[in-house]
Amino acid sequence: MSFVLGLQCRECGQEYPKQALHVCENCFGPLEIVYDYEGIKRAISREKIAAREKNLWRYRELLPIDGEPTVGLYSGFTPLVRAHRLGALLGVKELYIKDDSVNHPTFSYKDRVVSVAISKAIEFGFDTVSCASTGNLANSVAAHAAKAGLNCYVFIPDGLEQGKIIGSAIYGPKTVAIKGNYDDVNRLCSEIGDKYGWAFVNVNLRPYYAEGAKTHGFEVAEQLGWKLPKHIVVASAGGTILPKLAKGFKELVKVGLVEDTGCKIYSAQASGCAPIINALKKGTDLISPVKPNTIASSIAIGNPADGYYVIEAVRESGGWGESVTDDEIIEGIKLLARTEGIFTEPAGGTEVAVARKLIESGRIPRNESIVISITGNGYKTLETVAHSVEQPYTINATLENFDELYHQLDHPARARAVGI
């Protein structure tokens, strides 16, 4: 049972039937899925959702597939971690980490969007899936394609971290590294998609793909006991997830699953690639593309296609945004690891560091609920922090050797987490 009525252009309102189409033929605006919310409201309930498997398809009425899901049956429903130690350090009362660094099967928020996109690709009858990616998306497309038995080509910029490259190659796709940055890859892929007729999850299937990002927000609300957080901080690259969080929260209100208590949404970018934050701070909605220069390669997108919608969603929610330097990003990664035991990649370090900056500057109040979205995993980007951590002490296997070492070390005592 599907509640999808069709596709509609966000810019000029032109309507289209369901198909693998991503831009409006009139004005090139992006297409959005249109749902029958009245029908969904009648069909969905908290109890019905609670009785389902703990994966992202528990919200299937609000996702754009027609039949039963075929891909991503173990993806989503990642932990919402109550962050007592990080909260204490930042001086805030109620802090949570939405931890997509442990998403199944490839450890990033991308397993959500890919589950929806490939389920839809199978419904459309494609036999080959592909993507333009800074790494995480390629990992996810390659893994899901392997499990579904689809042919797979992934396109990445050259010079990515080893973890991201091998993390795709192991699943057996054809991996093509393009000499250039992500924006070059993206441009080429839209031309390849046109010519070869493949399902590019983030090109011709983008309207379906992007809907998967809503499930990150649905889960946050459900895990808070069907309440919206007051504040949520998330990184922006191409600009998919943030507007979809906003859309998802509105949908939950519309279909009667949560009360409309308002949630301010904050965008996080690296200073070395902050076209959205630059525009937000200038008070314009015109985004000037930049050439990325940051260690946060997964969010190094200088020409964000959905940047305009990020700014619109941030402003409408009453939120804000901030950018942080590479040094602050590494500090953010270490801070999260050392207070909450969660190892994230530089995109997550950006989210933590931006949250810290917004709290310290008073933009985010200290006495209201705050969620930091962690979108990727640090074990894929070891190079970025390899020189920022202590190296192991190598000794002989004798007690004397250890005694000697022990006396040389400092022994800082940690503050216990609340309730332990």
Next chain:
Amino acid sequence: MAVKVRIPTPLRKFTQGADEVSAQGNNVKAIVEDLEKHFPGIKERICDETGKVRRFVNVYVNGDDIRFQQNLETSLKEGDSISIVPAIAGGY
């Protein structure tokens, strides 16, 4: 002078299905005008009513975004290749 212009799928109904056409002009603006002369209606899809390139359209000369150059005033030389590409998101 003549340059090659790559036409994306949504605009091919103007070019009788051709994915690449040849056009004449010294800069990108002149090329858009020349395309309009041969394929009436195409300019309105590329540019908004103020004449600027639409927000969701990216134009590249030899692979470089014209917003890093002189936008529609970006000058061209014989044999250059122009791509008109719908903006797309994704990444990570």
